Amino acid sequence: MSIYITGDTHGDFTRFRPALFSPQTHLTKEDYVIICGDFGGMWDNGPEDEYWLNWLEEKSFTTLFLDGNHENFDLLSSYPAEEWQGGLVQRLRPSVLHLMRGQIFNLQGLSFFVMGGASSHDITGGILEPDDPHCKEKHRQLLLQGIPHRINHRTWWHEELPCEEEYHTAWTNLERCGWTVDCILSHCCPTSIQEDLCAGRFPPDSLTDFLEEVSHRCRFKSWYFGHYHQDRTVKKGFHLLYEEILLLKP
Ligand SMILES: [Fe+2]
Numbered sequence: 001m002s003i004y005i006t007g008d009t010h011g012d013f014t015r016f017r018p019a020l021f022s023p024q025t026h027l028t029k030e031d032y033v034i035i036c037g038d039f040g041g042m043w044d045n046g047p048e049d050e051y052w053l054n055w056l057e058e059k060s061f062t063t064l065f066l067d068g069n070h071e072n073f074d075l076l077s078s079y080p081a082e083e084w085q086g087g088l089v090q091r092l093r094p095s096v097l098h099l100m101r102g103q104i105f106n107l108q109g110l111s112f113f114v115m116g117g118a119s120s121h122d123i124t125g126g127i128l129e130p131d132d133p134h135c136k137e138k139h140r141q142l143l144l145q146g147i148p149h150r151i152n153h154r155t156w157w158h159e160e161l162p163c164e165e166e167y168h169t170a171w172t173n174l175e176r177c178g179w180t181v182d183c184i185l186s187h188c189c190p191t192s193i194q195e196d197l198c199a200g201r202f203p204p205d206s207l208t209d210f211l212e213e214v215s216h217r218c219r220f221k222s223w224y225f226g227h228y229h230q231d232r233t234v235k236k237g238f239h240l241l242y243e244e245i246l247l248l249k250p
Pocket of ligand 1: 010038227228
């Protein structure tokens, strides 16, 4: 049994085609491929979502994902939570599972603390409200000027950052396991790691600060995260993933 891990997919799962991800011929549903946020496979409930979720379901392996900032949280919240391997998941398909925030899972003998979410940085043009009578015009103008912006409940959701209850759940679960896990999975990363990576381009927020505290308190072997769209090890134990599909556990 093995575990693979990769970064943001944004609704494009072509990296899992057999020609690009050949190990799948030997995998079964007992093997896991984890996506570190910005899964994007549940975006507008349209035919494309349906096609790709069914396509993933037909794969030989089980797909696990944590949420990033670019997820449709309205749609995601319509799925019930259920217990799976020690933590809570939402099942989009029998073998396509959302690993919920603050949970600890036991996968193939390894423990994983999961904390999805992140701040969007592609919103310099702001968040438009769909019920604003000028929304369409503002959207058109911003597009013309090439200024990144998002529309509330259509391409951006307030829930991109965890709420108090999710932080509390995370804290309680980490206390319960004595602040010791094998791996930590997140979408963004601790504030100091983000500083090393981005040199001030992205400001800290409640989640990066929370993860910073976790990084000091918790004993862990490896931390995997996405969000910053590069494949590199930032410093010992902190692995940023994007398109690479890494073998985490052979
Ligand atoms: Fe992303």
